[in-house]
Amino acid sequence: MTPLKSNEIYGTWATVLLPIxxxxxxxxxxxxxxIDSLIESGVNGIYSNGSAGxxxxxxxxxxxxxxxxxxxxCTAANIPFQIGCCHMSPKLSxxxxxxxKALAPGAIQVILPDWFPPTVPEIINYLKVxxxxxxxxxxxxxxxxxAKVKLSPQHFNDIQQAGINLVGCKVAGxxxxxxAQMKKILPDLSLFVPGHHLATGFTLGANGSYSxxxxxxxxxxxxxxxxxxxxxESALELQDRIHFFLRQHIFPLITEEKYSDPAIDKFLGAxxxxxxxxTRLRWPYRWVDSIRIREFREACKRIIPEFSxxx
Numbered sequence: 001m002t003p004l005k006s007n008e009i010y011g012t013w014a015t016v017l018l019p020i021x022x023x024x025x026x027x028x029x030x031x032x033x034x035i036d037s038l039i040e041s042g043v044n045g046i047y048s049n050g051s052a053g054x055x056x057x058x059x060x061x062x063x064x065x066x067x068x069x070x071x072x073x074c075t076a077a078n079i080p081f082q083i084g085c086c087h088m089s090p091k092l093s094x095x096x097x098x099x100x101k102a103l104a105p106g107a108i109q110v111i112l113p114d115w116f117p118p119t120v121p122e123i124i125n126y127l128k129v130x131x132x133x134x135x136x137x138x139x140x141x142x143x144x145x146x147a148k149v150k151l152s153p154q155h156f157n158d159i160q161q162a163g164i165n166l167v168g169c170k171v172a173g174x175x176x177x178x179x180a181q182m183k184k185i186l187p188d189l190s191l192f193v194p195g196h197h198l199a200t201g202f203t204l205g206a207n208g209s210y211s212x213x214x215x216x217x218x219x220x221x222x223x224x225x226x227x228x229x230x231x232x233e234s235a236l237e238l239q240d241r242i243h244f245f246l247r248q249h250i251f252p253l254i255t256e257e258k259y260s261d262p263a264i265d266k267f268l269g270a271x272x273x274x275x276x277x278x279t280r281l282r283w284p285y286r287w288v289d290s291i292r293i294r295e296f297r298e299a300c301k302r303i304i305p306e307f308s309x310x311x
Contacts, residue, residue: 003137004080004106006167009190010207011044012198012225013082014214015052016070017269019277026062027277032069034275039077041218041274044225046074047109047210049084051144052265056088057282063096071103084109086142090126097133107167109140117148120155124162131164138167140190142210144261145172153181160186170210173197179204195221196246199239202228213242213307215268215275216300220307238306245303249296253288263287271296272308 016038019030038046048070049055049063058066067083074081083105085096090113097108110130112118118126131139141159143151151171159166168190173179182191183205193201195211214221228235250268253259259267262281267288269275281287301308 001075001078001080001104001106004167005138006188006190008080009045009107009140009168009192012195012208012214012218012222013045013047013192013210014038014041014043014218014221015050015210015265016046016048016066017052017215017266017275017277018054018058018066018282020054020280020282022280024282026058026066028065028069030277031066032073034277035070035073037274037276038218039073039079041214041222043214043218043222044208045080045082045106046070047082047084049086050109050142050210052215052262053084054262054282055084055086057285060092060096064099067100067103071100071105075104080106082107082109082140084142086111088114094130094133097130101134101137105137107138107140108134109142109170111142111144112147112149114148120158123149123155124159124164127159127164127166128162138165140168140170140192141166142170143172144170153178153185156182156189157185168192168207173201173206176204179206196239196242198225199228199232199235202235203232212265212268215265216304217272217274217307219274223306238304241304242307245300248303249299259288260285267293267296271300 017034019027021027048066070081083100085093085108087093093110112123166189170192173193190207192208192210193206195209195213198209211221224238253264266279270279270293279287279290
């Protein structure tokens, strides 16, 4: 597809969840079916190899197969897609980018090098090489809360001043002052925030979300984004109920039982059953046992019925 401009990256983007067999192999048949479900859901776009796609735990051959499958299906359906070329190693991130560039994604996602925390000059050096290798495809910088360097608005200003023109970013968001600074520094940057904060973010200038809420139900997440444009008060009310559901039932899995974000994303998909990829993560990481789905499904139906049915 034609490379996306910043103003063409907006709304609800859904992540590809990675189905893992008991023998640790990837179930590519289930993966293809789940991508078809995302396409049918009507989301604004689809991306691969984020945290929920377990980019950190794939071989290079597997990364190529996942990327090719996504590109083939999205190109045929004429739906925007991005490929995450993320890796803790900057060399492997660059090599992944070089291999998938011919698949013509709308944008390419990268993280910062993640063994030693990079300094600002090292971040700039890294992104300059990545930007040159990706051209004319734009770069979306994925900077999750657990990154060793959490970027501030001033960091983004330094990156821009160095001649690096990101088309988008995926960040944790912030308060009103944070949004004001980001929009002042980078008014044209596609600013994506966590899915469960999107209604508030929408009122403050966020362009969309690479959405954890879409993991629950991508079709419902897309309807919620559309609601924000027509009836923001109702969208904020639904956000309050999403927060309550997550706070009461999901966040304790992270804070008390110490499950990882990818484990939670897969479990969210299992609660409604739209994804049909299971809850299993790759060794050595723990996943939430599927036997627990029923109790969470009932809570979802009670609190956020808009999301409770299969996508």
